[in-house]
Amino acid sequence: MAIMTKAQAKNFAEMDDFMLELCDFLKSKSVIDATTHRSILLKGFSRMVECLQEKKVISAREAKEAMDKGFTSLVYSLAK
Amino acid sequence: MYGWAGQRLRVDLSTGTITKEPLTYEYRRKWMGGRGFNSDVIYNEVPANLDPFDPKARVCFGVGPVSGTAAPSTGRVTVTCKSPLTGGFGDSNMGGHWGAELKYAGYDQIVVQGRAKHPVYIWIDDDKVEIRDARHLWGKFPREADQMIKEELGDEDIHIVLIGPAGENMVRFACTFNDVWRAAGRTGHGGVIGSKNLKGIAVRGSGTVKIANPKAMMDVCNRLRQAFKPDPMKIGLYEFGSLCLINVANRDGWFPWRNFQGGAHPLANNMSGETHAKTVLKHREGCFACPICCGRFTHIKEGKWAGEEFGGPEYEHAVPTGPRVGILEDANDIWHNARLTNDYGMDGIETGGVISAAMEWYEKGLITTKETGGLELEWGNAEVVDKLIPMIATRKGFGAILAEGADRASDKLGLGDKGHYYTLTTRGMTLPGDDPRGLGFGYGLSFAMGTRGGCDHLRSLCCLELSGALYPGLNTRILGDERPNKPVTTVGKPYMVYYEENQKATTDCLQVCCFTTHWCYTVLTPDQVEYLNAVTGLDFTEEEFQEIGERVYNLERAYWARQMSGAREDVVPERFTTEPMPQGVDYQTNVGVVFPLSEMLKKYYKYREYEPGTGFPGERKLKQLGLDYVAKDLAPLRSKYLSESEKKKKKYYY
Incomplete structure (x- = not known):
């Protein structure tokens, strides 16, 4: 499910420190709520991937890829 | 219970x-x-x-x-x-x-x-x-x-x-x-x-600790103990203690040579864990229930200090009254100084910090033998350091001034801002023997933000940038990115420090050794939650675990805010942010690096929800953490901190 443009994905991929901005973005798109936003910041990237998979925003394959390759892979998945 | x-x-x-x-x-x-x-x-x-x-x-x-x-x-x-x-x-x-x-x-x-x-x-x-x-x-x-x-x-x-x-x-x-x-x-x-x-x-104590679920507890403990056996950091710590870091520090340029005038020296191996093990190690020691056993016991066999014995030293105990004060040629002098600070009961880091500051004041001509009572505070003068440690502990002569700590000593000697430049402190506390220009930018950020002052490797303990690369996939799991494995980069560091500070704070609430959870990443947060629940019979989650650390961190930060300490004091010594790292050895990896604190600070504040002007914990965050009474305490202080009269007071201690 595309929730961002390729340009936005590129912008995230070029960030030095993306976690807060990406959480804020997902919340602004109502993909996650405030509780999940907080949960991700407390637990880290794996929680973000888990949550996006639970919500079927990304597939199991994309989730695995994100855990293998990191957030760049994830944000381009979010732009598909 | x-x-x-x-x-x-x-x-x-x-x-x-x-x-x-x-x-x-x-x-x-x-x-x-x-x-x-x-x-x-x-x-x-x-x-x-x-x-x-x-x-x-x-x-x-x-x-x-x-x-x-x-x-x-x-x-x-x-x-x-x-x-x-x-x-x-x-x-x-x-x-x-x-x-x-x-x-x-x-x-x-x-x-x-x-x-x-x-x-x-x-x-x-x-x-x-x-x-x-x-x-x-x-x-x-x-x-x-x-x-x-x-x-x-x-x-x-x-x-x-x-x-x-x-x-x-x-x-x-x-x-x-x-x-x-x-x-x-x-x-x-x-x-x-x-x-x-x-x-x-x-x-x-003749009692015991009641375990709610003994089988679950034994299962998780057995699993973790097995996992420690091949852990690469555990092996290094067991073999060489925390002195295993000496040669790494020298290669990566965070070895504190002469009050951080340099970050590497050709003689560093004289005091490495490998050399210590070959020459003066009597036996290894472990703390209660420890699978690592990083403790050393030292017996000096030769030279002036032959026969001396003591427990230790750690890396942070040995380097301050060794290379930080220019002593490196004869490692027995370093072991002896560590023994002295132990016996007299002084923080080795601060002892080396205040002596090295005094040596630099002496080198730069800010003080002379007139102030020191005749002591010639030249770099590497082991005889003087041997005399000074007991003088500090007993507050005798020049030692009485140094016993006040580096920043107070500078003020007592009337050295002004020039004196403070060489104290290498944050909020009145000397930084440990770790130069952020080489050890890592995450560490440097945490030195500025530590809730006990210029704190050491044991506050945020963001080893994800130090030993994280030894654990493939770990940085991705937590930070979503492997690039923060590199110490000298700002990539991922604000979030790394935020995450690790919370994690470390809860680890300190559990009162387990952070070497099991940070240096060695064998025990991760889910493992800690598992044994915590097995012991208590409760239902802690990972979020709750991390949130406790965040609560503790904010309360400690609020303690400083109550002292009128905030954003202005979120600094590291200027040496690290203005002086490019010089070359000490030809294989050094960080020549020319300066530490870019300001690049990371703003983002870190956002994670913490600190107010941009004051640096105080924000009201929303305090209330979220159940610290409403703290928010009330800080409310009248926020405008006071920003007032002109308060801005004029440059504070090094409180």
Whole structure:
């Protein structure tokens, strides 16, 4: 499910420190709520991937890829 | 009750009153234990304007819900007070076996207040607690007093916390030991204990820790102990202790040569863990339930100091009175200095920090032999350092000035801003032997933001940038990116520091050794939650675990805010941000690097929700963490901090 443009994905991929901005973005798109936003910041990237998979925003394959390759892979998945 | 003992022991040395206070379920769930319990007591009972040496000041010793169990390394204790060195929040923690013994005696925390009429020690024998005469112990080294108390009480198996002569003389960076050699080094609580005429606390516990789910507990503990066997950091720490870092520090340019004038030196291997193991290592030691055993015991075989023995040293204990003061040629001088700071009971980091600052003042002509009482403070002058350490501990001559800590000493000598440039402190506390231009930008950020001042490797402990690369996939799992594995980069560091500070704070509340959870990433947060729930029978989640750390961190930050310390003080010494790293050895990896603190600070503030102007914890965050009363305390101080009169006061300590 595309929730961002390729340009936005590129912008995230070029960030030095993306976690807060990406959480804020997902919340602004109502993909996650405030509780999940907080949960991700407390637990880290794996929680973000888990949550996006639970919500079927990304597939199991994309989730695995994100855990293998990191957030760049994830944000381009979010732009598909 | 499972896990916790469920009570706090309070000893008032002025009145001789001994009370036991129950710790409610809600309280335990909110603060977890150890560092959390202590930070809460210090925030609520030690106001901002109280002199740390005032009898009304408190000193706390805390253990956690898994202390004394079979989880990896559960012997740690946090000691907390208002720091006489910085005037702000101060804590430090130590290994050994005393923490487990306190739990077996039936206590989660001891709070000591008041001042005894003459030197005393506290004797805790399960539920019997006595205040005993210690006049005959005053002036003794911890190793001497430990033996005397054991003989007096007729039990070699008890465990004792002690201060040395420096604590008795209220040296502002005196520390505390248990089992003779295991030090809680930083922030000067040894002086606070000495100000109370308290020499130590002996404990014998015959009880146990009740485990809610013994099978689940044994399963997780067995699994983790097996996992430690191949852990690469564990192997290095066991073989060479934390001195295993010397050659790494030299290669990556964070070896503190001459007060951080340089970051590498061709002779560094003289004091490496490998050399130590070949030349002076007598045996290895482990703390309670530890699968790592990084402790050393040193016996000097040759030269001027032949025959000297002591527990240690750690990396952070050896480098301050070694390369930081220019001593590197003969490692026996370094081992000897470490033995001296132990015996006199002083924080090795601060001792080396204040001496190296004085040496640089001397080098730059800010002081001469007129001020030093004839001591020639030249780099590498081992004879002078050998003389100065006891002089500091006993407050004799020039040592009395240095006993005040680097920033106060600079002011007493009237050296102005030039003097402070060379003190290499943040919020009044000397940075440890780790140069952020090489060790890592995450570490540097955490030195600026530490809630106990220019704190050391044991605050955020963002080893994800130090040893993270040894654990493939770990940085991605937490940070979503492997690039933060590299120390000298800003990539991912603000979030790394935020995450690790929370994680480390809760680890300190559990009172397990962070070497199991950070340097060695064998035990991760889910593992900690698993053994915590097996012990307590409760249902902690990972989020709740991390949130406790965030609560503790914000409370400690609020303590500083109450002292009018905030954004202006979120700095590291200018040397790191303005002087490019020089070349010390030809294989050094960080030549020319400066530390870019300001690039990361703004983002870090956003994670923490600190106010941009004051740097105080934001009201929304405090309320989210159940700290509404703290938000009320800070409300009137926010505008005051920003006022013109307050801005004019450049503060190095409080």
